Amino acid sequence: MPVSPVMSIVNTLAAEIQSGKLPPGAALPTHRQLAAQYGVAVASASKVYAHLGALGWVVGETGRGTFVRDRPGQREWDSADEARLSADTLDLSFNHPTWPGQAELLRNTLRELAASGDLAALMHQQPPGGRRHERQVVADFLLAERGVHVDAEQVFLVNGSQQGLDMTVRALLRPHDTVAVDALTYPGFKMVAGVQGLTMKPVPYSDDGPDLGALDALCGRERVRAIYAMPAMHNPLGWVLTARQRQRMVSIARCHDCLLIEDASYAFLAGRTAPALITLAPERTIYVSSLSKSVASGLRFGFAVVPKTHAGRIKSVIRASYWSLPSVMTAMATRWVAAGVVAEREKAQRADARRRQKIAQDVLAGMEFMAHPNSLFLWLPLPQDLRMDRIATALAEHGIAVSKAEAYATTRHAPHALRLGLSSVPADLLATALLRVRHTVEQFPI
Ligand SMILES: Cc1ncc(COP(=O)(O)O)c(C=O)c1O
Structure with a gap:
């Protein structure tokens, strides 16, 4: 079947993008230039870009032009x-949340940063866990948005919730320790547990949450060092635990002296709910969350809130691994938190x-x-x-x-x-x- 001129150009450009001849982020000719280059009408050039856009190969930004889309390929x-x-x-x-204005927000914030007072500060090493005023911004946010009251020195800025979980396990658990997990749980925690050599014990569930009787029995039968839980918006089952269920989980953790690892990555979707586990049991709960599901997954900005008694261990692990997040990233993310954007x-x-x-x-x-x-x-x-x-x-x-x-x-x-x-x-x-x-x-x- 003969291929229309528009599709022939689409195929040529798609092949050049796929082969890497046109690399991610490359600026493409204007509609007029493309039309002249291939000897077609400007309207046809526009159709070419519309088609490539629909296929996910290019993005157009009003007033700036058309660019090769910069996303990792399958390989x-x-x-x-x-x-x-x-x-x-x-x-x-x-x-991956994508929303109108995402690129604009980044562009404007980069501009603002570039024009800000002490830019050179962003070239300095940050203390492990983040700079005090940025940790305070997160603490204020947690109080205002999640009803969680913590001090800034309990807040550690991390590279997304995933790193918060990894760091918690590295700092506070040892290989072969047993951790209670839901029979269906977040795969990233399974990975952390696997890499750190933890023993995972599944807890059965029903539609509205984990079987807390079974959890209690498990903790009674063997030494369970930690309970990994997603009380607000469980991934993948979507449950939000009631105040009673949370109280019961906390009682079980206290009775058997278990740490509580509270993954609140999706908690914001539940809106205001019963108090977080960290509020109910601040002495034993590590609360982990991030901006990955609300602002952008590529930001890699999150926070782990830990009991003061564990802060020293957490700091050592941070120092031994990544030392601190990139200052440019924390400066941007905490601006958004403080300004109400998040x-x-x-x-x-x-x-x-x-x-x-x-x-x-x-x-x-x-x-x-x-x-x-x-x-x-x-x-x-x-x-x-x-x-x-x-x-x-x-x-x-x-x-x-x-x-x-x-x-x-x-x-x-x-x-x-x-x-x-x-x-x-x-x-x-x-x-x-x-x-x-x-x-x-x-x-x-x-
Ligand atoms: C329940 C849960 N925890 C943690 C994470 C990791 O999030 P982040 O991108 O902040 O590392 C995810 C990501 O999908 C998640 O679903």
């Missing part, structure tokens, strides 16, 4: 990574999550799945005879990435289920992507 991710981000994949596997983003993300959950409810109506109305993901158990790997492979062939239950399972056998992340796919493509999931599940193996 740049380890196969063990959940994220499979080839440019044209509809990514339901990972939650609180605004969190609110906007909650509203966006509700919209996206509504789309999911409509498209998947009649199918059984678990999700909180504000969560950015949902848990889709598969019918008995369907295997998750075959469904995931079939979806990958249709350009849709999903996460399989085995990444989340801490039991020997994982249930056959998928976790669908809802925030990375552009809102106007979400229904299409979910419909494809629905058809694939319903029609498999057709």
Whole structure:
């Protein structure tokens, strides 16, 4: 079949981007220049860029031009990574918030920083855990937005929640220590536990949270050094524990002298909830959170809040590993925290999550799945005879990435289920992507 002039140019440019001849971030000719270069009308040049944009190869920025999109290709991710981000994949596997104005915020803040008073300060080494005034900004934010009252010296700035978890385990636990985890839990914590040689003991769950009787029994049977929990917006199941459930968990931790590792990475989506574990048990709780799910996952800005008695150990681990976060990054992120940008983003993300959950409810109506109305993901158990790997492979062939239950399972056998992340796919493509999931599940193996 003959290829139209527009598609022929699209194919040429796509091939040049794929081969690396046009590298990420490269500025492309203006519409007029492209038209002249290929001898086509300006309107055709515009169609070329629109098409490349829809395929995910380029981005246009009003007033600045068109650029090769700078995103890691599929081959740049380890196969063990959940994220499979080839440019044209509809990514339901990972939650990367993208929102209008994201690039503008970064650009404006970089400009502001460049014009700010003591810029040279950002070239200096920071103390481990961050500079005092920046830790204070986070402490103020936690009080205002999450009702968590802590002192600045308990706050350690970290490279995302993931590093907060890793650092906590390195500083406060030893290889072969036992940690209680939900039977389905955040894969990144499984990785930390695996690398640090911890023994994970799964706690069964029901729709509204972990089986706390089983947790108590486990802690009674053997020495459990820590409990890893996501009391507000559990990933992947979306539960938000009630005040009673939290009180009970704290009593269990106190009775058996366990540390509580409270992962609050998605807690902002739940809005105001019952008090955080760190509020109920400040003497034994490490509270970890970040801006990855509200502002941008590539920022790598997070915070771990630790009891004062453990601060020295945490500081040593920070000093022994990364020493401090890059000053430029903490300066930007804490500006956004202090100026209310993060609180605004969190609110906007909650509203966006509700919209996206509504789309999911409509498209998947009649199918059984678990999700909180504000969560950015949902848990889709598969019918008995369907295997998750075959469904995931079939979806990958249709350009849709999903996460399989085995990444989340801490039991020997994982249930056959998928976790669908809802925030990375552009809102106007979400229904299409979910419909494809629905058809694939319903029609498999057709
Ligand atoms: C529950 C949970 N904890 C921690 C993380 C890691 O977040 P960060 O990007 O801040 O390291 C994630 C990321 O997906 C998560 O879902």
